[in-house]
Amino acid sequence: MRIGLAGTVSVGKSTLAKALGEIDIFKDYLVQTERSKYLRDQGIALNTDSTLKGQIVFAAERSIELLNENIITDRTIYDVCSFTLSANSIDWNVKEKFVDLMMRIRDDYDVIVYVSPEGVEIEDNGVRTIDSEYRDKIDFTITEMLKAYPPKCLIEVSGTTKERINKIKEALSV
Numbered sequence: 001m002r003i004g005l006a007g008t009v010s011v012g013k014s015t016l017a018k019a020l021g022e023i024d025i026f027k028d029y030l031v032q033t034e035r036s037k038y039l040r041d042q043g044i045a046l047n048t049d050s051t052l053k054g055q056i057v058f059a060a061e062r063s064i065e066l067l068n069e070n071i072i073t074d075r076t077i078y079d080v081c082s083f084t085l086s087a088n089s090i091d092w093n094v095k096e097k098f099v100d101l102m103m104r105i106r107d108d109y110d111v112i113v114y115v116s117p118e119g120v121e122i123e124d125n126g127v128r129t130i131d132s133e134y135r136d137k138i139d140f141t142i143t144e145m146l147k148a149y150p151p152k153c154l155i156e157v158s159g160t161t162k163e164r165i166n167k168i169k170e171a172l173s174v
Contacts, residue, residue, distance in 0.1 A: 001070060002066060002068065002071050002108060002110045002111070003020070003072045003073070003109070004062075004109045005017055005072070005112075006076045006112055006115065006142055007079070007115035007116070007117065008135050008139035009134075010120065010121075010122045010123050010135065011117045012120060013034075014034065016115060016157075016161055016165070017032070017072050017073065017074040018031060018033065019161050020072050020168065023169075025174050029071060030071045031073075032065050032072070032073040032074070033073075033074045034074050034075045039054070039058070050084070050090075052084075052087075052098070055080060055090070055098065058083070059080050059102055062075060062076060062080055063077075066105060066109070077102045077105060077106060078142055078145050078146060078149075078151075079138075079142065081098065081099045081141075081145055082141035083138065084098050084099065085099065085141055086134070086137055103149045106149055107151070107152055109151055109152065111152075111153045111154075111172070112154050113154075113156075113157055113164075113168060114142070114143070114146060114155070114157070115158075115164070116156065117135065117136075119159070122135060155168055155171045155172075
């Protein structure tokens with residue numbers, strides 16, 4: 001299965017992806033965590049400063065991940081599109097075309113897991129923004145994107161990592 005974790009900044013997607021990768025049923029899966037720090041260090045602007053070129057790089061990474069049959073990734077095209085829609089430097093018409101193009105591959109994911117920010121404090125890792133309004137904006141945009149462009153299978157999780165894992169296992173009947 002191709003499992004993508006979608007959610008705003010600092011909700012525990014990387015932690016959840018790594019924890020899922022330690023479960024026997026997912027032991028042979030590629031676990032891919034976002035490389036924001038690496039990409040930022042390459043000169044790619046993040047968050048509201050993001051550019052079209054930067055978002056294309058993030059989109060390309062998500063597309064490459066989808067070439068794998070068994071993958072758990074802590075970012076999805078839903079995330080990329082939400083960050084694109086929130087970028088200040090990208091023209092609205094370009095944003096709409098970008099989203100239209102990226103949503104054409106959404107069915108390559110077998111499962112999208114929406115990770116709720118409910119009850120999760122923002123952690124400053126030196127890369128992501130700690131602006132709670134921006135975090136809420138991205139979360140709102142992701143949830144609206146999931147409604148407008150429904151995935152094949154959507155699992156919504158919140159709570160501790162253990163609670164999230166149990167919800168995913170239950171939904172997948174594993």
